[in-house]
Amino acid sequence: MTQNGTRRPSGRGPGDRIVDLALRGAINTALALPYERRVAAMGALTARAIGPLAGYRRRARANLALIRPDLPAAERERIATAVCDNLGRTLIENYSGADFAARLPPQPQQGDGLDALAAARAEGRPVIFVTGHFGNHEAPRRVLTRMGYEIGGFYREMSNRFVNDHYAATMQGVSGPVFPKGRRGLTGFLRHLKAGGMATILFDLHDRNGAEIPFLGRPARTALTAAELALRFDALLVPYFGIRRPDGLSFEIAVEAPIPAAAPLDMMREATRRLEARITRDPGQWFWVHNRWKEPRKRR
Template structure:
């Protein structure tokens, strides 16, 4: 179809240039000891990569959209913090075993762990839902260290060069990871049907989703996680990794499961739980995403 051929491939010259710059930055900081590496990548993203890529500008625009009365100095500080956390998250996920060693041995908040353990014993599937908050890989890695096998469904990046090596950081952590799309969804469904556990990040704009209020503004949200939970009688469990003030350690929370209900109501509850964490620690959520596309237009 003509529309398909006109769609950017994600492998153009500009994509290659961005990928080469990112690889150079990652290669440089990976030579540093772990804690210095994480801090350096955070600072580099906040001061250079974030502004150049437009992340800081987009974060500031989204903050202004949601909290128009926020003082300009506070908004600028939060936009920098968002980019710093983004950089730290990126290099942590490339750091594999060193990142795992910096994490706690078990969740600090474990309201949902008894239900998760019971589901594993019964062979019942579990769908963990989370957002781009703190480091979204932290809870999966903590549960992996406790013997849980957790896969995931993720959306591929528009830059295919970057996606190729970033996706590899998720593959070796725990269970199978599936790219969103027909083939990936088929594998993901088989995984759940067999009683598997997996993670879905639900806080990205989904043009086929329904409008659910998030931070006071309607945001298009996919109902996929709730629909699959009902279809496969899976637990729907929110979990989060919140970065501590030292910048390298985390509080990990496994919340109580969301009761089965209409999918819209279940995702409203998931959204409300994420929203509560964002309000407490706004600098840790990835405000660089176009979460409110209609409102931004």
């Protein structure tokens, strides 16, 4: 509820509908193109039009200035443009189903965690994969699915409910079940893990109830959920990443060694360090458009 007692927007207002219709139009137009042109076109459209209009490029520039003030303004602009291009490519790839899957390698090229993963499957032990909005976060799940693994997911729903309805559908049917954040989704997710299931959690969004963990040099509120559930269910905690190659279309898949069991805070610090290492190598592949270092609201 708002301060005057009226209900907050449900995410299905007129403005949400307009944004959804515009996005659907762009997606449907892109899907009519051959795959290579489709991905390149959606990247360019997001970098040159959607990103600036939606404020994504401005947010990326601001976050880069906050974290990397040492970089020349022209370099921050270049990275911000690359971020929007990657965002657009990722979006249309995830709507492209079999076309996207056909571009992925048959197995991870970086596989330090594969032996542990195979052992967990043989033992019926649950696995929680942790990753961030880097490259294409759905790429590793698709590759491992093709190798015979069934991997669900736990995700935060979008504020625009119209967009969320069809974007969530892109995650369904790829592998195991996906669960929205919330009481009902959490119940299903816990049952999935208890039965020895595997699932993915993206941990790089601001969580107002999370612990402060240094991320790229500044404290960021980070949920400890993945580590807490790993300890609760004796699950492996395995970072994985889908790294976009310079051609903009193909990927290198990394399944890293499991994070050793420890205090939840220490485990998520290590998960954060793993993601930081990827971002440092290629900052243009991380979604700097998120408000990761959100300042706490001041009480009136």
